[in-house]
Amino acid sequence: MSESLALLREHLLATPMPAIALTLAAFLAGNRLFLRVNRPSGCPAILIAAMLLAASLALLGIDYDDYRAGAGWLMLLLGPATVALGVPLFQQLPRIRALWRPILISLPPAAMLAAFYSVGLAWVLGASPEVLASLAPKSVTAPIAIGITEQLGGVIPLMMGGLLITGVMSTACVGVLARYLAIRDPRVLGFVLGVNGHVIGTVRAFELGPTAGAFASLGMSLTGIFSALFLPLAWRLLGL
Amino acid sequence: MPALRGFLWLVGFLLLGQALVWSLRLPVSPGVVGMLAMTLWLVLRGRVSEDIQVASQSLIAVLAMLIMPGVVGVFFIAEAFAGQWLAVGVALVLGTLLSVTTTLWLMLRFMPKDATDE
Numbered sequence: 001m002s003e004s005l006a007l008l009r010e011h012l013l014a015t016p017m018p019a020i021a022l023t024l025a026a027f028l029a030g031n032r033l034f035l036r037v038n039r040p041s042g043c044p045a046i047l048i049a050a051m052l053l054a055a056s057l058a059l060l061g062i063d064y065d066d067y068r069a070g071a072g073w074l075m076l077l078l079g080p081a082t083v084a085l086g087v088p089l090f091q092q093l094p095r096i097r098a099l100w101r102p103i104l105i106s107l108p109p110a111a112m113l114a115a116f117y118s119v120g121l122a123w124v125l126g127a128s129p130e131v132l133a134s135l136a137p138k139s140v141t142a143p144i145a146i147g148i149t150e151q152l153g154g155v156i157p158l159m160m161g162g163l164l165i166t167g168v169m170s171t172a173c174v175g176v177l178a179r180y181l182a183i184r185d186p187r188v189l190g191f192v193l194g195v196n197g198h199v200i201g202t203v204r205a206f207e208l209g210p211t212a213g214a215f216a217s218l219g220m221s222l223t224g225i226f227s228a229l230f231l232p233l234a235w236r237l238l239g240l
Numbered sequence: 241m242p243a244l245r246g247f248l249w250l251v252g253f254l255l256l257g258q259a260l261v262w263s264l265r266l267p268v269s270p271g272v273v274g275m276l277a278m279t280l281w282l283v284l285r286g287r288v289s290e291d292i293q294v295a296s297q298s299l300i301a302v303l304a305m306l307i308m309p310g311v312v313g314v315f316f317i318a319e320a321f322a323g324q325w326l327a328v329g330v331a332l333v334l335g336t337l338l339s340v341t342t343t344l345w346l347m348l349r350f351m352p353k354d355a356t357d358e
Contacts (some may be wrong), residue, residue, distance in 0.1 A: 019309070027305040046304045046311070053308060054315035064316040071309030077299065078306045080250040082271030083257070084296030086278030087288055093279075102350035110343040118335030125327035135331055139339065142307045144269040158321065161314020162332055163307070169336040177344055188347045196340050203304045221272055228268045 013062065019070025022062075026053035046200055047168050078143050085202075085217040092214030099187065103218070108230075110195050111223045114139040115231060118162075134158040136231050138166040141198040144224040151232050167200025174201070186212035194219025246295025253278045 012018055030049025034040075057067055089096075096103070118135045127135070133154030137145040142163060149159040174193050183189060190212030193201035198220050205216030257274030260266065266273060282288055321328065 023305065023308055027302075027308060046308070049305070050308055050311050050315075054312045057312070057316075064313060068309055068313065075306060075309050077302075079254045079271045079274070080247065081299040081303050081306055082269070083250045083253045083274040083278050084299040086253075086275040086282065087292060087296040088300070089275070089279045090282035090288065093283065099351065102347065102352070105350050106343065106346040110339070110346055113342050114335075114339040117338045118331040121335050122327045122331035125330055127324050127327040127331070131321065131324050131328060135328065135335075138332065138335075142310060143271045146310075147267075147269055155317070155320075156310070157313030157317045158328070160307070160310035161317075162328070164311040164314065165329075165332045166336050169333055170340055173337055173340040174344070177340065181344075183344070183348070185351070188344070188351055191347055192340060192343045195343050196336060199303050199307055206300065221275060224272055225268050228272075232267065 013066060016070030016073045018062070019067045020074055022053060022056055022060075022067070023071050023074055026050075026056065044168055044171055044200065044204065046203070047164065050164060082141070082143055085221065088210065088214040089217050089221070092211060092218075095187065095211065096214070096218055103191070103222070106191075107195065107219070107222050108226060111139070111226045112230065112234075114196055114223070115227065115234075129153070130155055131158065133235070135162055136235070137227060138162040139170075139196050139198055139223055140227045141220050141224045144228050145198075148228055148231050152235050163198065164200070167197045170197030170201045171204040174204075187215045190215030191219040194221075195223045198223070242291045242294045243298060244295075246289070246291035246293070247299075249289075249292050250274075250278075250295055250299070253281070 026049045029052055030047075031045045033048050034043075034045035057064065115136045115138070118138055119132050122132055122135050130153065133152035134149055134156075136152060136154070137148040137159060140148060140163075142160070145159060145163060146156060149156055170193060174189060174197070177183070178189055186209050189208060190205040193205040193212070194216030195201075197204065202213065202216040202220050206213035253274040254270060255274075256277050257270035257272070260273050260277070261268065261270045282292075318325075
């Protein structure tokens with residue numbers, strides 16, 4: 001009996017379906033739990049979902065590489081989803097156009113510092129060049145960050161983990177600072193969320209409203225484009 | 241079938257992005273080039289069709305789910321970077337706190353004050 005069960009398990013795991021089912025289930029359960037506990041700003045749905053997913057993979061004894069191979073089918077949708085961000089961007093274009101000057105002034109230092117603070121801190125604490133390269137694109141949206149990490153010689157799973165923590169930290173920090181400093185401007189909050197917290201910040205910004213969402217999409221894409229050009233150059237200059 | 245038609249548009253623009261990135265050797269991801277092309281095309285057309293609206297809205301709603309497979313990898317590489325987790329943790333937590341504060345300061349400094357509430 002247990003032998004045939006093991007065979008069945010092996011048979012099912014040979015297809016990408018278990019990985020896809022687990023990801024969907026963890027995402028939905030994470031969202032549900034998030035709503036159940038009244039949307040804590042320090043622990044967004046994605047963090048709950050990721051922990052649930054990691055726990056179920058460990059419990060079911062599924063190897064991460066096997067899981068990743070299956071779930072890669074889902075990640076394919078990341079491409080069209082990035083293209084889809086052009087729609088809110090277009091819809092908010094009049095508002096964005098009116099503010100091109102502050103946006104263009106703020107973006108380059110903000111995107112550069114987002115990378116430099118972390119790389120600098122890690123360097124001071126003695127991290128290896130491999131780790132530094134994985135931390136550099138931490139505020140960049142996943143499809144671009146993967147390309148940058150490969151170029152700099154970083155480790156993709158570590159970079160993605162950094163992405164998660166950065167996204168979660170950014171939404172938490174923005175939430176706290178907005179309340180503390182009484183900032184309610186959706187353009188400012190959205191932009192800050194997108195520049196620092198990439199997709200996770202953008203998801204949070206859309207919860208705040210369409211204006212915040214559009215400014216977050218803008219901040220996220222500009223940070224992505226800018227970092228993709230700037231980080232490889234900076235790396236070469238620093239001789240890393 | 242509006243969602244499917246819209247999805248085809250998105251994939252079409254992604255392919256365009258891929259073609260541009262490859263032929264011009266751009267250092268940016270195809271998705272971002274596709275997004276910019278999509279924005280430009282919408283500007284030229286002046287409006288968003290129902291199809292594209294439906295497809296993009298549903299994809300944006302699950303954006304966080306699409307990065308989950310990559311993100312959970314961090315829970316499985318703990319041993320590989322033993323001894324560096326303090327550096328990584330401090331860099332991520334403190335670094336993000338600093339960069340959020342800086343961006344916020346920059347935006348408040350340069351943003352005109354006339355906030356239009358939604």
